[in-house]
Each structure stands twice: as structure tokens, then as C-alpha cells.
């Protein structure tokens with residue numbers, strides 16, 4: 001079946017920018033930035049022709065199933081409850097929209113640039129997810145650290161270039177000090193976070209239970225940081241890469257006007273998505289959109305797994321966020337006068353939307 005009849009959502013290609021255009025600081029990319037990230041955009045755009053990216057992507061995504069199939073006691077050693085499982089291995093610790101534990105995917109989180117962001121015990125206690133040290137499977141899967149850091153560094157470096165052009169676009173409408181721009185905020189941050197995702201092969205009974213849900217693999221959410229670098233997912237059956245048997249499966253996005261679309265981008269492209277913090281700080285010039293992942297359905301899809309990775313670029317925990325007078329999201333958390341650090345702000349968000357500290 002070519003185009004799916006199971007969903008009425010249209011499929012849209014992301015806006016693309018080539019790496020050579022992106023590298024050029026004199027290029028005026030505001031039209032494309034606006035088309036992708038502006039108020040009527042999908043909150044996502046993708047960068048083509050990034051040297052080395054296709055190999056580094058494959059190197060990392062190929063390790064996700066190997067990590068997920070390590071013995072339980074080995075994975076347990078990679079867990080970090082103190083960070084609410086935001087460092088190391090996480091499986092069944094987050095909740096699905098139904099309130100049930102999310103057993104559909106396993107995630108591995110690490111800071112791709114800094115293994116030990118700080119040794120200050122007070123800070124680690126205060127912001128465990130941001131300040132805690134990385135945990136690598138050094139004995140069980142030593143390749144993971146190498147592949148994760150190599151891809152993460154590239155995605156963050158290219159993300160800085162995207163951020164530069166975002167600032168050029170926003171500065172046309174809003175007066176902002178240079179040091180308050182997205183690029184500078186990200187350059188001085190010590191808390192970027194990568195996530196390698198492995199979606200376990202769904203079996204037939206899961207499909208039936210999921211019914212027609214669009215968010216059957218990953219629930220609706222907006223990324224809360226600044227800018228997320230996302231790889232195109234890789235599908236496998238019995239360890240062999242295949243193209244996804246269900247064209248309705250994949251990443252869905254809800255636009256500002258409430259339209260739901262399936263977003264696609266090429267496997268050799270790095271996609272970037274705007275997070276909520278950027279939406280707030282840019283006064284809405286750059287927009288974060290809710291997104292979710294739909295699992296493949298049907299007989300053909302039994303035994304098919306999905307691997308991907310997301311690199312969340314965030315402000316530093318110490319970054320004082322200069323919120324505008326008028327904000328339309330998370331109003332109740334943001335003081336009308338004065339500032340919050342990103343660390344304080346995100347702990348409040350975790351408490352509100354995710355799981356309470358125990």
C-alpha cells in the first residue's frame with residue numbers, strides 16, 4: 001500500500017537547509033527559519049549533507065538493540081534513580097498517557113560533551129539530572145561511549161550553527177542582547193543531553209491494545225529545552241535493516257493551528273526541533289510543537305523494532321532566564337518579576353508534569 005488509508009493526517013517533508021548554506025554566516029536564512037520554526041511552521045527543519053553524519057548515525061543506532069538486550073543485571077548497573085532515570089539506562093520508568101509504565105521503549109541518556117559536569121555535591125543534589133556524572137557500559141558495550149559522543153558532538157556543533165541563524169531571524173523582530181541569544185546560551189551550557197532510543201518490536205497483541213492511537217509508541221509532548229537534534233529512525237527485523245512496513249508509522253506533529261501532520265526527513269539529514277524554553281525566550285518567534293510517535297501496525301510489522309536518537313540542547317543549569325513579561329506557556333511557574341535559572345525552572349517542570357521526587 002503506497003499511501004496509508006489508516007490516517008487522515010497528511011505527510012509533510014521538513015524544510016531543508018544544506019550544510020554549506022548553514023555554515024555561511026552571511027547567508028540570510030530567515031525565510032527558511034521562519035518556514036520551519038516560525039508561528040506557522042512545524043517546529044522542525046532538517047540539515048542536509050553534513051559530512052560524516054550518515055556513518056556516525058548508523059554507528060550509534062546499530063548499538064541500541066545490543067544495549068537493550070544486555071542482561072538485566074548489567075542494565076541495572078547503568079540505572080540512576082537519583083536523576084529520575086535521566087542518566088544511563090531507563091526502561092519502564094516513565095508513564096504512558098494511559099498512566100501505565102512505558103515498557104515499549106528503552107532509553108539511554110548521557111551528556112555527549114562532558115562526563116562530569118561538576119563535582120559540587122550541593123549542585124548534584126539540587127539538579128541531579130543535569131549535574132550527575134555519565135554512566136557508560138564500559139565493560140559490556142564499550143563502543144557505545146565512543147559512538148554516542150561522536151554523533152552527539154557533531155549534532156551539537158551543527159545545532160550551534162542552526163542557533164546562530166535562529167538568532168539572526170529573531171533579532172529582526174525582537175531587540176536582544178547578543179549574550180542572551182540562543183547560540184550564546186547554548187555555547188556556554190554544560191547540560192546538553194543525548195538520548196538513544198530503542199523501541200522494542202511490537203507484537204500482535206500490543207497492536208490490538210493500542211487500537212488506532214497516533215501516539216502508540218511515544219506520547220504527545222513538547223521538548224522542554226532549547227533545541228533538539230533528531231536522527232531519522234532505523235527499523236530492523238531480526239537484526240536486519242528494513243524500510244518501515246507501515247507508512248503510517250513515524251513522527252507526528254501538531255501545528256499551532258491544531259492540524260496533525262506526519263513529518264518526514266531523509267536518513268542522511270539531521271532534524272532540529274524547537275523546545276519550549278526557546279519558544280518562551282524568543283517571544284514566540286520560534287515555536288515548539290507537540291509531537292508523538294506512531295508504531296507500525298499490521299501483520300507485516302510484527303517483530304519490527306525502531307532505533308533513533310535525540311540530542312537535547314539546553315541552557316546551563318545556572319543560566320538566568322530572562323523571561324518576557326507576557327508568556328503563554330507555563331505562566332504559573334514563571335515569576336512576573338525577576339528571573340529563574342534553567343535548573344530551577346526545569347525542576348519545577350519535572351515536578352509538575354513528570355514524576356515527583358521520591
Ligand SMILES: O=C(O)CCC(=O)C(=O)O
Pocket residue numbers: 195197218223233251291293308310
Ligand atoms: O522517537 C522519536 O522519533 C522522537 C523521540 C522524542 O520526541 C523525544 O525523545 O523527545
Ligand SMILES: [Fe+2]
Pocket residue numbers: 221222223291
Ligand atoms: Fe520529543
